[in-house]
Amino acid sequence: MELNKLAILSNIQVSARYWHMIVAAPGLVNRIEPGQFFNILCETTFPFLRRPFSIYRINKAEETIEFLYLVQGAGTKKMTEFKAGERLDVFGPLGVSFTLEEDWETVLLLARGVGIATLTALAQEAVYNNKKCIAILSARSHNDLLATEALQSMGVEVHKVTEEDGTSDVKSVEKLIEQIISKQRVDAGFTCGSKRLSKLLQNVASKHSIPSQIALEENMACGMGACFACVCDIQNENETLSVRVCTEGPVFDLEKVVMA
Numbered sequence: 009m010e011l012n013k014l015a016i017l018s019n020i021q022v023s024a025r026y027w028h029m030i031v032a033a034p035g036l037v038n039r040i041e042p043g044q045f046f047n048i049l050c051e052t053t054f055p056f057l058r059r060p061f062s063i064y065r066i067n068k069a070e071e072t073i074e075f076l077y078l079v080q081g082a083g084t085k086k087m088t089e090f091k092a093g094e095r096l097d098v099f100g101p102l103g104v105s106f107t108l109e110e111d112w113e114t115v116l117l118l119a120r121g122v123g124i125a126t127l128t129a130l131a132q133e134a135v136y137n138n139k140k141c142i143a144i145l146s147a148r149s150h151n152d153l154l155a156t157e158a159l160q161s162m163g164v165e166v167h168k169v170t171e172e173d174g175t176s177d178v179k180s181v182e183k184l185i186e187q188i189i190s191k192q193r194v195d196a197g198f199t200c201g202s203k204r205l206s207k208l209l210q211n212v213a214s215k216h217s218i219p220s221q222i223a224l225e226e227n228m229a230c231g232m233g234a235c236f237a238c239v240c241d242i243q244n245e246n247e248t249l250s251v252r253v254c255t256e257g258p259v260f261d262l263e264k265v266v267m268a
Contacts, residue, residue, distance in 0.1 A: 012036065013095040017072065019088070023151050026122075027077055027088055028064075031096050034071045041105030042066075042129035043223050043259040047231040048075075049097035050083035058099060059083040060228045060254070062126040062200075065158070076125035076154060102231055104259045106130050106221055108137060112195035115139055116188065116218075117164075118181075118209050120146040123201015124155045126223045130198060135162045142188060144169060146176045146205060178208050185212050194218055199262065201225065207267040220262035226253040241266035 014031040022028045033040075040063055047058035064076040077084055090096065108115070108130075115134050119127045124145055134141045141164045147153050149172040159166050167184060169175040185208075188194065197213050197220035199206045206222055213220040226238040233255035240257070242249050242264045251257070 011097075011099050013097050014073075016090055016092050016094050016096050018092050019090050021088070022076075022154055025078055025080075025152065026154055027079060027084075028154075029075045029077070029087070029090070029096075030072050031075075031098075032071065033073045036101075037066055037068050037071050037073060040066055040073065040101045042133050043106040043126065043221075044101040044103045045231075045258065046075075046098045046100035047102060047228070048087070048099075050086045057083075057229055058231060060102075060231055062223065062258075063101070063129050064125040064155075065132060066129055076122070076128075078122045099231065103254060104257055106133075106198060106223070106259050108134060108139070109196070113139060114192060114194050115141055116185070116194045116197045117141065117143040118146075118185070118197065118199040118205055119143065120176075120200075120202030120205050121148075121152065123199070123223070123225065124153070126200040126225075127198055128155045128158060131159055131164050132162060135164065141165070142194070143167065144181065144184060146170070146181065146202065148172065178204055181205060182208055182212065185209070189216055189218075196220060197262070198222070203267060206262065206265075210262050210265070210267060213262060221259055222262045222265055223258045224253050224260065224265070225258070228254050230254070 017030045019029040045060045045062045061075045065074040117127045144167045146169045199209045200223040229235040229237040231254045233252045238253040239250045
């Protein structure tokens with residue numbers, strides 16, 4: 009991990025609630041793995057604390073990284089003011105990345121909201137390694153399904169479920185997952201962005217003995233494990249442990265995560 013000031017290439021609004029930023033990262037892209045995050049300095053006065061942002065896409069050829077972020081607080085609102093040509097103050101990459109085993113041929117991604125951004129980099133890596141990738145994307149509306157075209161352009165099989173269409177409830181998504189599993193072997197599952205959908209995948213994965221991973225989203229202060237502000241519970245055999253999402257995670261084996 010290291011502190012860098014990366015040149016902003018673009019920072020544009022892509023929907024009513026989301027923005028997309030591309031930054032130059034020469035010499036850095038080869039050290040970033042899907043699932044990791046950067047702590048970004050949004051403002052030098054208030055709010056002073058950095059904000060964690062997962063990597064949306066990694067372009068090794070052009071040596072750029074991308075962030076897809078939801079504008080919902082003072083920090084992200086300030087980020088919308090950043091312009092191309094300015095420098096972005098980032099600390100990272102941080103955290104534990106996703107794991108893709110060589111013998112996995114087909115992987116299933118289940119993402120909700122901004123969690124779609126976290127799993128897009130993983131989809132990119134899976135396709136690069138010649139794995140079939142199936143993604144179920146959940147959002148309030150079609151307007152929030154921002155990574156659909158990017159994923160489809162990679163060759164990912166995309167299924168969209170939204171509140172707008174009445175298809176994003178747990179029972180509907182469970183039925184969709186079962187349909188996918190009935191048609192083909194799924195070797196691994198990955199999820200991010202929704203506790204209810206993560207719990208659903210946890211149950212379905214257990215039922216079908218599918219190894220799965222989750223990228224947890226938690227509020228963080230330091231991002232380095234010193235403050236213990238982002239603790240979650242993990243079941244380790246017969247013992248429940250409190251671990252830090254920023255250092256022991258954000259990626260965990262889904263079966264071990266205690267869902268409230």
